[in-house]
Amino acid sequence: MRPVYMISGGITKFAKAHPDKDFRLMVKEAFDYAMDDVPGLSRDLIDGSVCSYFSDHFTRQLKAGAMVQDYLGLCPMPSRRIEGGGATGGLCLQAAWEAVASGRMEVCIAFGFETMSRVNTWKGNEFIAHASDTNFDYPVGGFYTGYYAMMVHRHMHEFGTTVEQMARVAIKNHRNALFNPYAQSPAGLSIADVRSSPMVSTPLTILDCCQMSDGAAVAILASEAAAERLCNRPVRITGVGCGTDAMRMADRPHGRVILLPHESEEDYRDLKYPGVHSFRGGRTAAKLAYRMAGITNPVEELDFVELHDAYTSSEIQTYEDLGLCRYGKGGLFVDQGCPFMPDIDYGSDAPARGERCLPVNPSGGLLACGHPVGATGLMQAVFAFWQLQDTVGKHMGNETLRVRGAKRGLIHSHAGTGTYITVTILERA
Amino acid sequence: MNRNAKLPETEEGTILFNTDPIVIRHHYEIDYIHSYAQDSPFFAGLAKKKLLGSKCEACGHIYATPRGHCMECGAATRWFELPQRGRVHTFTTCHFGSEAFLKETPFTLILVEFDGVDTLFMSRLIGVEPDEARIGMPVRARFVRNCKFRPTDVYFVPE
Known part of the structure; x- marks a missing residue:
């Protein structure tokens, strides 16, 4: 394995619908943006691509990746599609990392997209629910918000997590997005706004859930030699990890916690793990990525996190999987103000900021940026890249979301009820 | 050869949502010939008012939602x-x-736990108002x- 760098990124504005652009044109826009940011990179220096999109149903087109490849002018270079539900983008980034780390490619394009507006929202939910066991789960009333609602009820039961803590996650992410011109649903919210919005699946209201989106994102990865030649501020990928769990939530074991370096058995004597309240795939992905990057205490050694907040509840669950706090303390992590940006005014329902600060989803996350599935994990890579390059101001047109002095960030991509999860660590080179 | 060959005209139209860009309705449907394959005995059991799970005799893991092979050790399971x-x-x-x-909608989904069984079973709960469902019920x-x-x-119904 050899070192791998991210040298550029681009995204489209995420929106409920972009009827004026098909998936090829959206990727083309993100690709051109990324190419313009590294003027030294000409097409003949690209060795191939990896494509990320989740659903042939949404696209109404099989092998859509091949159509993007030709639209971008990348034929006859090597390419393939990566698919793994909600984690498709994260898996795609790691596949591009593998292509460069192995020496197969010097420069690899990771591109991703989803056009979810082509069906109505409830048909879209039906498509997504087909990513649950179609013999035993889908026919019972398959609905991902329902699955996550069952998980968080158990999380509340085990740990005392509250709907107000979840609402504060929505407040944080929607408020951050007010300063992100790429975000789909920026807003200033209160706890009352979140709790009085339409109930989807108890206890999750519509503001506890991410929305369907059209969008695309591109990340360009390169070897050390290529990165030095092409980019004056490359960002190194220092850790990659991936974990899995059983497709059916009902099959999850109730065993022992998988420990991170800063935890001990004593911390979790009575906890049955992962049950349906935690994601051992996420914990496994974090453990592998931390080991590769040499991280032993993540909350101390990371400067920001972009994680897969498809639901306010899953953001809280994920703090714990990533070891940002102990299992059971995710709600408290919110109440202590840790994941909020230090200088943004979140209104009167936000917690007071304590000493510890680790901004989580400074971009606005899935809740406020949107979740065009195949683009989402790559969107996180692009936002993290801009933070670590210290170019947030240049790309977003304002510096509000800049994490000052950011040297190391984590991105986290998540599928199903925790079936595939990736964690990737990026560092200022 | 017929240089005046012409397709017959039809009276079917297209449902149009918008003209700039052009957005049309596209219909698509599928009937699968779906086999429950090794899961079939579970569905046969439902017809006899039996709920069948899987037991691994190699490692002792007991599944409420059936599977033909054990997720923990890979051995074939037996029905129970x-x-x-x-x-x-x-x-x-x-x-x-x-x-x-x-x-x-509204409908209530539950995961059911059974004494002595290691995993859960997803089902619907009826006969309760939404705010009456409780963990442990x-x-x-x-x-x-x-x-x-x-x-x-x-x-499932409340006891």
Whole structure:
């Protein structure tokens, strides 16, 4: 394995619908943006691509990746599609990392997209629910918000997590997005706004859930030699990890916690793990990525996190999987103000900021940026890249979301009820 | 050769939502010939008002939702009859849902836990108001009389 760098990124504005652009044109826009940011990179220096999109149903087109490849002018270079539900983008980034780390490619394009507006929202939910066991789960009333609602009820039961803590996650992410011109649903919210919005699946209201989106994102990865030649501020990928769990939530074991370096058995004597309240795939992905990057205490050694907040509840669950706090303390992590940006005014329902600060989803996350599935994990890579390059101001047109002095960030991509999860660590080179 | 060959005109039109860009309705549907394959005995069991799970005799793991091979050790499992009384492990009431289930909303989903069984079973809970469902609530299985060979042939009611 050899070192791998991210040298550029681009995204489209995420929106409920972009009827004026098909998936090829959206990727083309993100690709051109990324190419313009590294003027030294000409097409003949690209060795191939990896494509990320989740659903042939949404696209109404099989092998859509091949159509993007030709639209971008990348034929006859090597390419393939990566698919793994909600984690498709994260898996795609790691596949591009593998292509460069192995020496197969010097420069690899990771591109991703989803056009979810082509069906109505409830048909879209039906498509997504087909990513649950179609013999035993889908026919019972398959609905991902329902699955996550069952998980968080158990999380509340085990740990005392509250709907107000979840609402504060929505407040944080929607408020951050007010300063992100790429975000789909920026807003200033209160706890009352979140709790009085339409109930989807108890206890999750519509503001506890991410929305369907059209969008695309591109990340360009390169070897050390290529990165030095092409980019004056490359960002190194220092850790990659991936974990899995059983497709059916009902099959999850109730065993022992998988420990991170800063935890001990004593911390979790009575906890049955992962049950349906935690994601051992996420914990496994974090453990592998931390080991590769040499991280032993993540909350101390990371400067920001972009994680897969498809639901306010899953953001809280994920703090714990990533070891940002102990299992059971995710709600408290919110109440202590840790994941909020230090200088943004979140209104009167936000917690007071304590000493510890680790901004989580400074971009606005899935809740406020949107979740065009195949683009989402790559969107996180692009936002993290801009933070670590210290170019947030240049790309977003304002510096509000800049994490000052950011040297190391984590991105986290998540599928199903925790079936595939990736964690990737990026560092200022 | 016929240089005046012409396609016959039809009277079918296209449903048009917009003209700039042009957005049309595209219809698509599928009937699968779906086999439950090794899961079939579970669905046959529903017709006999039995709830069948899987037991691994190699490592002792016991599954409420059946699987032909053990997830822990890989050995073939054998079928066994689950108790028809359990408890609510967790729950939610869905006020929206996938298009196919929208007409059934609100409905309550539960994961059921059974004594001595290592994993859970997803089902519907009926006979309770949304705010009456509770974790730990004792529930009992019931079966539809006219079996449809779907997992919804079994459902749960409060004890």
